[in-house]
Amino acid sequence: MTSAAVNTIGALFAAGVAAGTLRSDMETADVVRAMGGLLRLDADGDWKGQADRQIRLLMDGLQTGAPARAEGHEPEL
Incomplete structure (x- = not known):
């Protein structure tokens, strides 16, 4: 991902945090890494359904009020 794209995502994320609609305990890098999952969609399958999900x-997970996990704490299965 280009630095311009990362900077744009960072600006949008910061605006959401400032508006109180996005969590403040995350960073731009978290958003970029999460978006990376979109690169692994099955191009021969239901890629649109996978992308929507x-x-x-x-x-x-980004919305204000989403539960934050303590760092290093794994969710119970």
């Missing part, structure tokens, strides 16, 4: 999961 990944985007929903990403956006749900």
Whole structure:
């Protein structure tokens, strides 16, 4: 991803944090890494359905009020 794209994502993320709609305990790098999952979609399968699901999961996790996990704490399965 180009530095211009990362800078744009950072600016959008910072605006969301300032507006109180996005979590403040995350960083631009977290968003970029999460978006990387979109590069692994099955091009021969239901890529649109997979993309929709990944985007929903990403956006749900970024929203203010989403539960934060303590660093180093793994979720219980």
